Amino acid sequence: MNSHHPTIERFFIAIKSNSVVHLETIFDENILFKPPTYWKEWQGKEVVARILSHVGSVFKNLEYKRVLCNDSDYFLEFSCKIGDLDATGVDMITLNQQGLIEKFEVVMRPYKSVGELRRFMNLLTSNDPFFKSLKKSSKL
Numbered sequence: 044m045n046s047h048h049p050t051i052e053r054f055f056i057a058i059k060s061n062s063v064v065h066l067e068t069i070f071d072e073n074i075l076f077k078p079p080t081y082w083k084e085w086q087g088k089e090v091v092a093r094i095l096s097h098v099g100s101v102f103k104n105l106e107y108k109r110v111l112c113n114d115s116d117y118f119l120e121f122s123c124k125i126g127d128l129d130a131t132g133v134d135m136i137t138l139n140q141q142g143l144i145e146k147f148e149v150v151m152r153p154y155k156s157v158g159e160l161r162r163f164m165n166l167l168t169s170n171d172p173f174f175k176s177l178k179k180s181s182k183l
Contacts, residue, residue, distance in 0.1 A: 047117070066092035073087060074091050074147060075147070077149070079160070107119055115138040125163065130157070130160070131151065132151035132152065
């Protein structure tokens with residue numbers, strides 16, 4: 044990869060590490076995340092970091108192909124495997140004035156691969172004590 048904003052460089056490392064702690068260090072406290080699997084937004088760096096750490100365990104052979112940027116907006120094209128299915132997508136990231144990620148939206152295709160991602164994510168989050176505690180406290 045070419046030289047990009049330091050947060051974007053740290054993002055590539057954090058995504059490959061699947062580390063909640065590393066991901067939290069590059070997120071704004073109130074990051075807004077829009078996943079490709081359904082029409083719900085998630086907010087808050089701990090929740091988003093945990094979601095992305097699960098995604099990191101689902102995506103295999105993750106490779107970022109292109110990076111486009113316009114000031115504080117970054118578009119990161121990627122490809123990966125979800126089970127036996129190929130997928131391609133774009134991470135759309137907006138940095139705040141402090142250089143932290145404040146908005147993160149993912150679009151992906153094909154439809155079948157997105158469905159497989161949703162299946163894996165439902166399984167992982169339903170077995171995660173953190174997400175179970177959110178359900179109990181009615182935050183989900």
